[in-house]
Every structure is written in structure tokens, then in C-alpha cells.
Amino acid sequence: MSKKILLEHIDVPGIETLAVYREKGGYASVEKALKTMTPDAIVEEVKKSGLRGRGGAGFPTGMKWSFLAKPEGVARYLVCNADESEPGTFKDRYLMEKIPHALIEGMITSSFALGANTSYIYVRGEYFYIIKILEKAIADAYAAGWLGKNILGTGYDLDLYVQAGAGAYICGEETALLESLEGKRGNPRIKPPFPAIAGLYGCPTVVNNVETIAAVVPIVNNGGDWYAGIGIGKSTGTKLISASGHINKPGVYEIEMGITVEDFIYSDEYCGGIKNGKKLKAVVAGGSSVPILPAEMILTTANGEKRLMSYESLADGGFATGTMLGSGGFIVMDETTSIVQNLHTFARFYHHESCGQCSPCREGTGWMEKILHKILDGHGTLEDVDLLWEIQRKIEGNTICPLGDAAAWPVASAIRHFRHEFEEYVKNPAAIKDVKHYHNMHKLATA
């Protein structure tokens, strides 16, 4: 059974409006928090809930909040990361488009908990139509007294603003996002200091993903223990999964953590199985950065147990046989997919998106793209496959921010699990032509 918390009212006509959102109990968490709870009590509930960052890193949200420095007389900021750019991920866009007030309510309640009086939602610039939706929702929230001075007569003031990005994946990294919000290039900062100590304008700052902020609403309404009772083990609550690729029903699904991967792919409630009756070949389970796994490994752990949609189960076996939940960007590939060609789109992506600060990433991502291009052009050698492996190994762990790792892992996992495919292309370039021919001729014919 699907468990809908964030998306409970997604199908209610007009739920994007303040009036209908209120009818369905919207903004109750703001009333409860501002009138009956202390900021510390809210942080405590979020800690108890076990909520983990939904942008990809999975860091416990309550703990992140508790690190926030509170020097006397210094402003604190809450910044929402809506720079959703991890290939395969489109859940935040869905949430903001369909239920914008869920994010705004979460921002108010969370800002109160953190003692922030000015908060920002940083939205990727490509989502300008979403920015328009959020701006309208914020204007309505101001008019109804949920934002501005002396909210609900409690003496709490909050201003909430939307900031537009301008096309840069790296701004999803929290310190790059803060640089961008300050009107600069999105170059990640060296940590420490962490944003909790010195973030926006050098002030203590918390940066949280859209889905994380939205989850604070039901946690405050129903209590941390209630939320912790949903899900499995340390993967509490629900997760929005963006499902794409060769499946019958692409889309955003809210799942209770702990359902099996098999169920998610094949059940009609979710992806509805592989398109055109084809067989499953591979899955990228958590956005482009996480290791790709062949069908048998994504469905079953090395111990022979069914793999579950949870932080722990997806990571079971480490990178040798496992992967990561990441952002929940779930990309499914059927038996006809060329893993090398798919990897080339990822390598090109990371090369394009590297900010250029650290040489291993700036140079390495370019070389990986070039070598993959060479192999796909029919001029690859077996040494090229080893060189790809060496380059990714030298990027991983050697950069200021995690983009380097994110660029390395897809290459490493593709070689680890599909080395035979690289070698086939090297030894028999005609095989590449067959694959490219297939893609050219049949992809849209079956659309």
C-alpha cells in the first residue's frame, strides 16, 4: 500500500490555493508551533522523527538543526534548497507545483524553530514557472497573515523570499548555493566553517531540501514518534521517488520506506513494470551520482535478501554490490540500453557542471567524457578502460565538494558491473553501430 503523507491531498482540486489548502488542515503546524511550542521543542520533535535530508545526503535533519550557532544579536537564516538538478530527480518540482503551500508552511514552522526572521527559497532558474507559482502562494500567505510582522499575534516576524538561480547544478551543493545567493559564481566553499556557524552573509545558516522542509509539517502536527513509526529502521517516514526511463508509468511516487525494489518497479501502484514487455537491465536508484546496479543486484542483496527502498538496504554491500538512495531519482533501463552510452551522457553532464575550482574534477571530468566519446566513436582500446578507472579513482575524495565523487561513482560502477560492455565496444566497434542504430530507429517509434 502506498503511504501518502506529503502527497495526501495531491488530487484535491484547487489544493494549490491557500483556501483549499487551509480547508484540508493547512497551516495547522504554524499555529501549533508558534502558539504552543518552544523552538527547542520543535527541534526535539524533528530529532525524534529520525527525518534525514531528502536532497541526497541523508544527514539527520534534527542534528543539523541542533548544530546551528546562536550568537547574541546575529541574524540566523533558513535557506531552502530548491535547486533540484540531479539527473533523474523531479520530485521537488512536483511538490512545489502541486502543493506550494506545503513548502511555505514548512518554511514558516522551520524558520520559527531555528529563530530565523528572514528565509529564502533558492529555486533553479530553469523552474521559472514554479517561481511564479511560489511567488503567488507567498503573496497570498502574506495577505492572510501567515508571513510578515507579528504572525498570529505571537510577536514572531518572518519574511520569505524566492531567489532564482540561473543554470548551475553545482548550486545544489549548499555552500555553492549560498555563494550564488550572495550574487557570486557558484563555487563551493571549503568546510569548515560549516554553514551552521558561518553561512549566508557569514551568519549561522541552515540549508534544507524542499522535501525535508515539507516533512517538518506532519512531524510537528503529529509528533516525532509518530513519524519515526513509519518506514523501516533508521529510514523513517516516506520518500518521494522520481521514477523515469523505460517503465510503463514514469512519475513521482510517495513510498513508505521499506517496500521492496521489485514491488516498486513491477507493481501497478508504482512504475508498472518495464515498457514494451522488455527485460530489466540496470537501475540508477538515487540520481545520476549513485552507482548503477545490474538487475540482479538492485533486486537482491549479496545475502540473497530482497532489496528494499531504504537508505540502509540500497547501500547494503557497499559499492561492491550496493548503491545509495540519494535523491530518489530512480532511472530504469531495459535490456536494449547501452550502459556505455548512458554513462557518456552522465560524464558529459559532470564535465559541463564542474565549477572548475579543483583540478582533479575540472580536468578529470573532461578526460572521462573524451575517453568515453573515443570508445563510442569506435577508436577505444582496452587501456582506455583502465585509464577511465584510474581517472575516476583520482577524482574521488580529492575535491572541495562532493561533485568530484558524484562524477567518479557512475564511471566506477559502470566499469565494475559492465566492464564486458566496454570491452565489447573496443574489440568489436560494429556492436556500437548496432546499438546506435537501434536507438535512432526505434526510440520514438515506441513513444
Next chain:
Amino acid sequence: MSEIKFNDETLALVQSIIKRYPEGKQKSALLPLLHLAQAEFDGWLSAPVMDYVASLLNIKPIEVYEVASFYSMYNLKPVGKCLLEVCRTSSCWLRGANEIVAHIENKLGIKDGETTADGKFTLKTVECLGSCGTAPMLQIGADFHENLTFEKVDALINDWSNKTEHSKYLDNSTFRKN
């Protein structure tokens, strides 16, 4: 060339946007202002336009250039009236993005990154736009066109052939006047 200056309505909006940030942190308004400038000044950012934005924020022109050249949505060269941005990353590739690009190239007689001779269309392939579940897709201005087929692409091109305005990511009603 006419004087580079925002119209009065945009200037009022600029002042409202600057107020979103603390005193002395007006540089934070740079990205939104560059978007407004691109929308008002023919879809791209010339050096004089960037200098004008620098003057509005009381920052050095180099602070604007280094930002404008970092982000992919700012065009530093003129583009066609209709900028077709086609996503090509994994999920879109899996569902036919390469074929969409080839179709547009054939139909318009241009390659990726080029503009048609009549200045109507520019084709640009871009990285993941967060439309993976509705792939393949392309963006024109703020609009996402999803689950593309050749027929849908043909209809869009036909539609834009007759328009005179520039495709835009935003207009003066996008940002709230606080």
C-alpha cells in the same frame, strides 16, 4: 542604439528586489537582475547591459561578467527569437532526446548551438531540466514542452515561426512586489 535603461515598471521592481536582502548586500540581487535584463534587452546580455546592471547595484562590472559567464541560462551572444533548449541527459536520452535534436536540426537546417539565418530559432542542447518522468522534453522560455513527439516539435516550430516577440524565462509579473 537606444540608451540602455530599464523601463519604469522594471526599475520599481528592481528596487523591490534589492529590499529582499540586508542593507549592503544588494549584490544578492545580481542573478534576478540579470534575468530581468536578458528578458528586457532582446534575450541576451551585452557588455553595456551588464555594465548597466553593475551600476544599478553599485558593484564593479567584472563582478557581473564573472557571474554572467558562470551560469548557463545567461546568453552572452545574441540568440534567435525562439531559443529551443533540448534536454539530453540520461532519462531524456533513454526516451529519444537524440532523435528530437536530429529532427530539429533537419527541420531548421542548423546544428546544435546555431541560429537560423532569419534569426528566428536557436537550438541549444542542455543538461537535465528535471523533466525526466515526462521525457523527452524541451524548454522555450519558461514553458516546458514534455513527452515530445516529432509532431509536437513541428507544431511548436510552426507556432513560433509566426511570433515576433522573444522567448522569455520571466516577465515583470513573475517576481512578487514585496
